Amino acid sequence: MTRFRPCIDLHQGKVKQIVGGTLRDEGPGPVENFTASQSSSWFAEKFRADALVGGHVIQLGPGNDAAAREALAAWPGGLQIGGGIQAENAASWIEAGASHVIVTSWLFEDFERFSENRVKALAGAVGAERVVIDLSCRRRGDRWVVATQRWQTLTNLEVTPATLDDLAEHCDEFLIHAADVEGLCGGIDEDLVALLGSWKGRAVTYAGGVANFEDLQMVDRLSRGGLDVTVGSALDLFGGSGVKYTDLVAWNRRQPEG
Template identity: 50%
Template structure:
């Protein structure tokens, strides 16, 4: 299990927001940082936290995103509006992977040709598929259009196995709890741990060190996790340094 850091960008600033409100006229902001993206990239580089993600939430974030990648080359992934015309640029700028959702999920369906075109351009080894999902009738479905539109693509064992052929990692946001500090979506975590065989990062609801310990137990250390709004570096109460120390301690144990 790894702790994966995040840099969420909105209107060029580092923020923590409630993702479900992105489509509205009044975005719910949990935190707006006085520091720019390079501050956080430098912090994560200092602490040797690899595989974190920079997410561009809407327009006017490219400059801040590129600055973060330049600060921590080969240490961060990038997502948000990734498509054929810009994917290579971000990899050349220092991203290890591009993260994609909407480009491959259009009109409520998986567009396989778009996925294949992206693989041909950047390679499977540089691609992360973001399966941001919400619960409906006891099942999980990918949501797009700033998490506002349900697709017909169910996140289940069969579909996970299918998509594993086409990417290097998964990033899975539990949209129902994302940004709300209400605790992790335990059922989804348990199912993902059973279904996935490639590196998979879970995001959504983690608010404390005890949540990370619970996450580690119910995922059998198989999944990685990201924490956002709860961290003190993003205006929360959970010590970032404590999470980093925990990450180091469990990974020392796992490697011994």
């Protein structure tokens, strides 16, 4: 069954919600939906108290190392970490308390060409059971193309059942943001959800566009309970008005174990 997984998105050391695709190295700053007054550890402790397992901490750019480590220390083994992960530093994040490391951009040479050698190196560094491969993507017609560098650069890899089959041996889970709808609170990418839900090889978490509780129910229905889901900007915990955090906690508690 579909479960809610929490997120802690970090930008410049603070917990934020940002519209997908607006975070760039140059030009105007990102469009921010929310900036928290609480620390990253406050959110980690809350998720721990409510037994929300499998959540992720994502570092959006530099300046987030201390906040990330603070969150992991607040719940050792309870959160995954992404942002700047590569084979050389992955073990240090596991030692800092992450259950898994999440990786996207480093898996692509020149941020565009997928490298099988790199995904094997990462799995070799920490074990495939500790790896989450992030295949966050942009829609191009009837295809979804993996995007790197904060979703700005399109790669040579498409999100398909065959791609998931090929990569499954190198990871424990997949995380997939629908970048075109991320942070807009305008509804999920139903076609992508259905595609991902049709594949049953590993745990997959979908993120992007959830505007209300009905969207979570739609993910559950379209994927036949095969996908977990993250809710960001619509969540009242992050200043949103579409989804109540308490409703999501209650939803998870109603789901059967296993």
